[in-house]
Amino acid sequence: MQPTVFYMVDVPSVRDDDNGFYRFYNMLFSIELHQGIQYNITFSFEKCNFAGFNMAILLGVFLWEIKKNPNIYVYVNLATKTMNKQVYLKLRNMRLFNDVAQGVENGYIPEEELIPYKSFHKKEGELVVLDYLKEKWIGVNRINFSREVETSVMSSLWEIFANAFEHSHSSEVHCCGSYDKKEKVLTLIVGDIGDGIIHSVNGYLKQTLAPQHALEWALAKGNSTYTLNLRESGREQPRGLGFEILRQLVDVNDGSMEIYTSSIHYHREKKANTYSNRDKLIKGTWVKLRLHCKNNVLYCFKDELPNYPEYF
Incomplete structure (x- = not known):
């Protein structure tokens, strides 16, 4: 049985400026993933009050890279229940994930x-x-x-x-x-x-x-x-x-x-x-x-x- 490594990522507010880009990029791509190990990565948004295109594209690229690598086994949980309304709607309407959240008020951007x-x-x-x-x-x-x-x-x-x-x-x-x-x-x-x-x-x-x-x-x-x-x-x-x-x-x-x-x-x-x-x-x-x-x-x-x- 392969060992499982658990990651908890506390997503901050990610502004659409250069500081927001660098901060979130470094947070995501400093996560080390190796072959032969199972990973369970949970993204918590309790500390995140704002999401924009910087968050959408960087999170999208990170998830895409995980998805396309057949030699790395990763389960990713985007904890939508921890998102506020702005963050949830922005990421949902940016087509980043399917509308599967529960307990989040419906809305529209x-x-x-x-x-x-x-x-x-x-x-x-x-x-x-x-x-x-x-x-x-x-x-x-x-x-x-x-x-x-x-x-x-x-x-x-x-x-x-x-x-x-x-x-x-x-x-x-x-x-x-x-x-x-x-x-x-x-x-x-x-x-x-x-x-x-x-x-x-x-x-x-x-x-x-x-x-x-x-x-x-x-x-x-x-x-x-x-x-x-x-x-x-x-x-x-x-x-x-x-x-x-x-x-x-x-x-x-x-x-x-x-x-x-x-x-x-x-x-x-x-x-x-x-x-x-x-x-x-x-x-x-x-x-x-x-x-x-x-x-x-x-x-x-x-x-x-x-x-x-x-x-x-």
């Missing part, structure tokens, strides 16, 4: 305030990813893009997924987000726990750059380790423009972009870059976009004439 958690497998391809982004992210009329800008933004986001699949050797890429209806702020986070952008850049350049220098290379216009872009949909964008397009978008929008990878935290806001060294290593690459939704603004390229559709 409007769909337009959520970008539900989803895991994408490499075999699914770009069209599945783009359909999700168009339907759940920009398809709810939160932000107005011209057709050309929309194509470029979609291509840039796909480049993040594709780099994870092609060079980080990730079989899955995870995504979710939220929309703050009161502040009119839209947030999207995309991540994986593969080799990460630092490893990919060093392998591509056949050098050993420091983490910040490797990330600076990846963020420079025209640099990319990815070789194809929007192959299935037939709309190509020169490689290496992914982060550049997203940087331009957050600059003109007064939004922000963050990257968590290796020992580096990157933050772009108010047209300025900040690189911070962190003690804990982050596996893979995690990109977070924060955009302001302005109903009276249409985002176009400088030399682009707006192409308004005609209705009859």
Whole structure:
């Protein structure tokens, strides 16, 4: 009979900022799981007063990694009875678990305030990813893009997924987000726990750059380790423009972009870059976009004439 190891994880409130991300990431991925041992992990939420997209994506990735490993035997109990209403509804409506809780008051979080958690497998391809982004992210009329800008933004986001699949050797890429209806702020986070952008850049350049220098290379216009872009949909964008397009978008929008990878935290806001060294290593690459939704603004390229559709 295999020995059983019991873990009790007291989940804290996890805010949707960099401190919340690092704190919960370190809590989850410091749990050591070994082959040949049975594990019983209970997540208690008695000390948790708030859940957001950081909690949803990190908990989703952790559970996904356990599920896909056939050599590790783990029983996970999400103690929904210990959740307050906000935490339960957020995680339920983010599609993180089935509605199986008892003794929790029913409630509803409007769909337009959520970008539900989803895991994408490499075999699914770009069209599945783009359909999700168009339907759940920009398809709810939160932000107005011209057709050309929309194509470029979609291509840039796909480049993040594709780099994870092609060079980080990730079989899955995870995504979710939220929309703050009161502040009119839209947030999207995309991540994986593969080799990460630092490893990919060093392998591509056949050098050993420091983490910040490797990330600076990846963020420079025209640099990319990815070789194809929007192959299935037939709309190509020169490689290496992914982060550049997203940087331009957050600059003109007064939004922000963050990257968590290796020992580096990157933050772009108010047209300025900040690189911070962190003690804990982050596996893979995690990109977070924060955009302001302005109903009276249409985002176009400088030399682009707006192409308004005609209705009859």
